[in-house]
Each structure stands twice: as C-alpha cells, then as structure tokens.
Amino acid sequence: KEVTMSSVAKFVSQVQPHHAQVFRNLLDENTRAVLRKKLDSMPSSDTWYGDIYKKAIYGPMVFRDKELEIIQTRIEEHLPGYRVLADLYLEKTPQDDGFPFHTDFDSNGFMEFPEQMVTVWIPLTPVKEEGSGQLSIVNSEGAIRLSLIRVAHQLHSLVQMMDKSVPQHPGFSMTPREMIYLEHSRFTPKLDAGDGLVFCNAFFHKSEDVIAGTPGLDGGNKRAAYILRCVPKDAKFSKTRLLALKSLGQNLKVVNELLEENYPDATDPESSNLGRSNF
Numbered sequence: 001k002e003v004t005m006s007s008v009a010k011f012v013s014q015v016q017p018h019h020a021q022v023f024r025n026l027l028d029e030n031t032r033a034v035l036r037k038k039l040d041s042m043p044s045s046d047t048w049y050g051d052i053y054k055k056a057i058y059g060p061m062v063f064r065d066k067e068l069e070i071i072q073t074r075i076e077e078h079l080p081g082y083r084v085l086a087d088l089y090l091e092k093t094p095q096d097d098g099f100p101f102h103t104d105f106d107s108n109g110f111m112e113f114p115e116q117m118v119t120v121w122i123p124l125t126p127v128k129e130e131g132s133g134q135l136s137i138v139n140s141e142g143a144i145r146l147s148l149i150r151v152a153h154q155l156h157s158l159v160q161m162m163d164k165s166v167p168q169h170p171g172f173s174m175t176p177r178e179m180i181y182l183e184h185s186r187f188t189p190k191l192d193a194g195d196g197l198v199f200c201n202a203f204f205h206k207s208e209d210v211i212a213g214t215p216g217l218d219g220g221n222k223r224a225a226y227i228l229r230c231v232p233k234d235a236k237f238s239k240t241r242l243l244a245l246k247s248l249g250q251n252l253k254v255v256n257e258l259l260e261e262n263y264p265d266a267t268d269p270e271s272s273n274l275g276r277s278n279f
Helices: 005-015 029-040 070-078 141-162 176-184 239-248 252-262
Strands: 055-058 082-092 118-123 135-138 196-199 205-207 223-232
Touching (some): 029 223, 070 223, 082 252, 135 141, 135 196, 141 239, 239 252
Antiparallel strands (some): 135 205
C-alpha cells in the first residue's frame, strides 16, 4: 500500500505534533549576544559530548538567568503547555565528528513518555549551506518507527541496570540498508542564526559536517548551537531510569533536580562505568 504524505503527517502528529516545526527568529540579535557572552565564559562539561565536540556544556541553565528570561517566554509562546527543562551548548569544528544518527536517551531516558520531550535546536551561526553544520532529522513513518525501536532498547537497558532480574537484551544495531534509508529520508532545513528547529529527540537525528570556510561559520571554522530540552508542564518522570542515569553520571544537574523534586527519599545508586556505546 502506498503511504501518502498526509498519512505520514498524521502518524507523526499523533506521536509528537511539534516535530519538524521551524520557528523563525526565535531569539533576536540582542538575546543571542547576551547568550553568547555567558556561554563563552563557561568551560566545557565532563560528559560524553566532551569527547566529540570542541566545546560542550551540558546544563548551563542560562535560560534561568534574569537577563535571559525571554527564552522561556518565547518557548511558552510557541509551545503552549511546555516548559524548558534543561539546555545544552555545542560548538562544532571541522575536526569534530559529532554524532551520527542517534536518539537522546541521556536527555529523555527519564521521561515516562520520552516522545513527549522536544528539542528546540537554535543555531547561533547561520546553517544554510552544506558544510555549515546543519542538523538533520527524520520525518518519515518508517524512520520514526525505527527510532522508537531504538528508544525502547535504550529504556530497557536503563531499567536492567537497576533491576538485575530483568534479562539483558542483545545489543541494538542497524543494518547498512537501514542507515542508507535514514540518509535518504532525512530532512535538513536551512536556518538563520536565532531560528529554532523543533524535533522529538526520541526520533533519529544527526549533526552534519562543518567544512572550513563555509559561509556563516564563526571565524570560518566553528558552528555554535544553543539547545533547549522542553517538556509538558505535567510531564511524569521515571524513578528507576533517573537513578540509572545518575549511576552513569550523565545529565546530572537535571537528574538530581528531578530526583529531589519527585523522589526525595531515593537512595543514591552505585556509580557505573558503562559508556554510551553500551546503550
């Protein structure tokens, strides 16, 4: 049976209605200048991202600063019923590989319903051309269903970490044909500095290459992006998976806040030396 675009759109909207939306000029030039000044003064974080990008700050939480309250206001205007839960800042250069197609289980793995979280990806440098470090997402039903299989495996792995009575599941892998399919079905919008691309980070996405000298790059060789993780104001969070992520030492600022708010009596788990490749 032929799958029409209207049926794909209906399927996507049922899972996450905001996926693939673009908000033009979400952050104006003045807001971006204040934001860049704050982020430039901060060091990189000790996270899985730190080995992949020139600079990676996981959870600077600058959207809470009084000077940048407009960020939360703009999100509430464009995503009614949502709030900003966390943020992330990434700088990418030609020497940084970035992630291939992936899902953000370290960001949404603690959600009872991970597909409720959306990412708002805001380039602080224009990403309009190949080589500018654009972001690609998937927007076809087959690619999204494959994404959800991936997420189910990651959530299972987090649960199994905390409950050894749960059997381990064989590692997740994709065939070369599946990888080619994702490449052919990707959507890569052209964005100006300050635009916002909204996508469900339980769906596959990846950062494209940065090529020195591409127009728009900072200093001719750097793409900068400010990233917001947004959730419904009534979102629910999994105690088990929060503790698993704490054991892994990932996304700790957000994880610790959510544990304190929702499960103040939770006992700290033993630390784990598992890496992202284990998931």
